[in-house]
Amino acid sequence: MNQKILIRQTKVIDPNGPHHQQVVDIEILNGKINRIAKNIQITDNQEIVIKNAPYTSLGWVDCYCELREPGKEIQEDLQTLNEVAINSGFTKILGQPNTIPILEKPSDISLIVEKCQKFQTQIIPLAATSKGFNNLSLTEFFLNKEAGCAGFSQGKIPYSNMDILVRALRSAKSLDLPIVSSPLEKSLANSFINESEKNLHLGFKGQAHIAETSVIAQQIEILKYTGGHLHFTGISTSEGVELIRKAKNENINLTCDISINNLCFTEKDVASYNSLYKTNPPLRTEEDRIALIEGINDGTIDCISSYHQPVNSENKAVEIEYAEEGLLGLQTFLPMYVRHLSTHISLEKFIEAITQKPHKIFGLEKSTIEQGEKSNLVGFDLDSEWLYNFESLKSKSYNHPYFEKSLRGEIKFTANKAQFFQC
Numbered sequence: 001m002n003q004k005i006l007i008r009q010t011k012v013i014d015p016n017g018p019h020h021q022q023v024v025d026i027e028i029l030n031g032k033i034n035r036i037a038k039n040i041q042i043t044d045n046q047e048i049v050i051k052n053a054p055y056t057s058l059g060w061v062d063c064y065c066e067l068r069e070p071g072k073e074i075q076e077d078l079q080t081l082n083e084v085a086i087n088s089g090f091t092k093i094l095g096q097p098n099t100i101p102i103l104e105k106p107s108d109i110s111l112i113v114e115k116c117q118k119f120q121t122q123i124i125p126l127a128a129t130s131k132g133f134n135n136l137s138l139t140e141f142f143l144n145k146e147a148g149c150a151g152f153s154q155g156k157i158p159y160s161n162m163d164i165l166v167r168a169l170r171s172a173k174s175l176d177l178p179i180v181s182s183p184l185e186k187s188l189a190n191s192f193i194n195e196s197e198k199n200l201h202l203g204f205k206g207q208a209h210i211a212e213t214s215v216i217a218q219q220i221e222i223l224k225y226t227g228g229h230l231h232f233t234g235i236s237t238s239e240g241v242e243l244i245r246k247a248k249n250e251n252i253n254l255t256c257d258i259s260i261n262n263l264c265f266t267e268k269d270v271a272s273y274n275s276l277y278k279t280n281p282p283l284r285t286e287e288d289r290i291a292l293i294e295g296i297n298d299g300t301i302d303c304i305s306s307y308h309q310p311v312n313s314e315n316k317a318v319e320i321e322y323a324e325e326g327l328l329g330l331q332t333f334l335p336m337y338v339r340h341l342s343t344h345i346s347l348e349k350f351i352e353a354i355t356q357k358p359h360k361i362f363g364l365e366k367s368t369i370e371q372g373e374k375s376n377l378v379g380f381d382l383d384s385e386w387l388y389n390f391e392s393l394k395s396k397s398y399n400h401p402y403f404e405k406s407l408r409g410e411i412k413f414t415a416n417k418a419q420f421f422q423c
Helices: 078-086 106-115 141-147 162-175 197-202 210-226 238-250 260-264 286-298 333-341 347-352 356-361
Strands: 004-013 023-029 032-037 048-050 055-058 060-066 090-096 122-125 179-181 229-233 253-259 303-305 377-388 405-416 419-422
Touching: 004 347, 004 377, 048 419, 055 347, 060 253, 060 303, 060 356, 078 090, 078 122, 106 122, 106 141, 141 162, 162 179, 162 210, 162 229, 210 229, 210 238, 210 253, 238 253, 238 286, 253 260, 253 286, 253 356, 260 286, 260 303, 260 333, 286 347, 303 356, 333 377, 333 405
Parallel strands: 004 048, 004 055, 060 090, 090 122, 179 229, 229 253, 253 303
Antiparallel strands: 004 023, 023 032, 055 377, 377 405, 405 419
């Protein structure tokens, strides 16, 4: 980035930085923050001047995103994932290993890393915990870390063999990497809707809360036994939040994230039989949603993830029981916050959950908004409106209930890896 860029009168949201909550001008030169001041005079060699970004934060990090390359490029490929991430404020994406084939070998990891080097967004793969997700044999942890993975995960496949989880936690501990767990007891979870009295009329068997909470309770005990770092992804129940809240008081290395879908939607949305709301973890009750919000506010829940799952229209335009699960999550991430969460979760808490905390959990390179630092930034406007349609769509898929609707909350620019992109 050889351009000189000036961001005018933007409010910095950087809770750990020296300019937090200050309205300043930020000058970027050669990929670094050159100056920060109350008022920087525009010069003749200022090539880009940004005046429409009321807020600037560090670039956002997504803890849970499903890659579709290799194997399902018809739904999304790495190039389009980069494009949608750039336009959504995300400068780092943690990609799950449940591709086709599974990302389990060092060569699988290094291939993704090498393909994504040219992109503005850093797409960082997680490696499979067990070979073929078989819950029997660990993958090559040390070599996968050397190849560039940021942790180990089974994607949506639960750990059905506790011995493999014990060995995984111990092995990953020596590498200072987390083991990611999707807490689900499969024998209790053969449904896509929440189990509740309200859903009896739908005619489908529901997924009980115990399918999640029984696994959380068990795996917390295993973590106490083994040590290491366990990260739960996709917490969806009030009981699950409470179990994690209590466990965090016991001085163990336990972290978690939740899907923005579960923060914003509830089982009432599924009651319309709209397959666009079919997702995993399933949408729960309003009481669960409120508990998740409280978990963000008191620090029990560390991160908010997009749970970006591209699905082609043919796999959604069927009866809900046969539809493929998943929603897009990146391009609608900020509008979802503005529409559903901005009166419940402060902007500072929201930004912390998608910047500082993910960096710490996955050992990513940290930065702050300060002179001399690399320009890892996103500028955004909470009030700007835009139409989410085929013209503005950046993904190959459009499986989101807000598609073809007017949304409020817009990304104005991203800066990362010495590149600057105006959205």
